[in-house]
Amino acid sequence: MDVRCELCPRKCVIPRGASGSCRIRINLDGELKAVTYGFPVSAHVDPIEKKPLFHFWPESSILSIATVGCTLHCLNCQNWEISQANPEDTEAFAAPPEVVVASAKKAGTPSIAYTYTDPVAYYEYALDTSRLAREAGLKNVLVTAGYASPEPLRELYAVSDAATIDLKGITERVYRDVCGGTLGPVLDALVLCKAMGVWLEVSHLVIPTLTDEPADLTSLSRWVARNLGADTPLHFLGFHPQHRLKNLPPTPAATLAQARDLARAEGLRYVYVGNVDVNGGGTTRCPACGADLVVRHGFKVVRNDLVGGACRACGARVPGVWR
Amino acid sequence: MSGRVGATDAGRRGLLAGLAAVLAAVAAGVLGLAWPVRGEKRGWRGFRRVKPWRDDQLHEPHDDAG
Secondary structure, three states, rough: OOOOOOOOHHHHHHHOOEEEEOOOOOOOOOEEEOOOOOOOEEEEEEEEEHOOOOOOOOOOOOEEEOOOOOOOOOOOOOOHHHOOOOHHHOOOEEOOHHHHHHHHHHHHEEEEEEEOOOOOHHHHHHHHHHHHHHHHHOEEEEEOOOOOOHHHHHHHOOOOOOEEOOOOOOOOHHHHHHHHOOHHHHHHHHHHHHHOEEEEEEEEEEEOOOOOOHHHHHHHHHHHHHHHHOOOOOOEEEEEOOOOOOOOOOOOHHHHHHHHHHHOOOOOEEEEOOOOOOOOOEEEEEEOOOEEEEEEEEOEEEEEEEOEEOOOOOOOOOOOOOO | OOOOOOHHHHHHHHHHHHHHHHHHHHHHHHOOOOOOOOOOOOOOOOOEEEEEOOOOOOOHHHOOOO
């Protein structure tokens, strides 16, 4: 008997013995089984700034986990060895949700990130771990492409505290040609995240010749400002040749600086540049007096002039979830 | 010689069906419908290896999505 998976917009119809496009949901005798449940392939304690997440518990560490599999198949994927792997070809760790939560407590990290591949792919595992983590007083962070159906996403957002959602582009062409997906569901996922009160930051990888058109960067920024609000942090990330796009050059710093200028011109107040060294690329400025409030070099905070979430100089509040 | 050499009705239908299949495949490719990754029929044999989790050895760091 075929099974129809409703988790992501692909809605794969999966014959007996086959997997869906994500590679990890398999029809076993008519029952859809997420075979990576409880078996992460990657786990590490990272600085939270690496997600990237700049306005949520800055300078904290975060236990970050992933299983293999992904709902998208981006040509540029930097983690393709795990996102595009068949689970039976990989080595995994035995770590049911209670082990992950206990490990975070033991490591003293205040939060857990579901990241590296995509928590939508390992949805049930991320959801159950998030529920347990919340009961244990931990925060949950999603790092996702947001390519999911709204119903399961709503359930996952309900136990999430923050999310970095990667908006791959603002055109169908990018989703179709680069990621093998569609744009509409991702925009819906972004709006739903904001509406449900999960702290949201948006990232966008600027790939030379594919996602670096100034007109597209402007319209992406405009969409974020209009639909998510001018206070939503937007991270422009530099591309490095990876996976199936080794023929393209890395993103020049000047392109990222231009992207930042275009986004600011659209009214966005917190625009960052990552992966490439751009002057002030990781600095949070006061929206009122313009002072440099949080200065970051890479993932390290080197100065923090926020006092209880407000500018030390003028007292203006900066949106975010501050400790 | 008169008539159509080798053009039986069944043959013509087969040729048309073949042509239609080729055109559909090309169209699907152009429209991006035939994205390379599809589910595969391979059953489930388990992971190549399952390793024990150790709190003091958190492993395999990766970049975050993006």
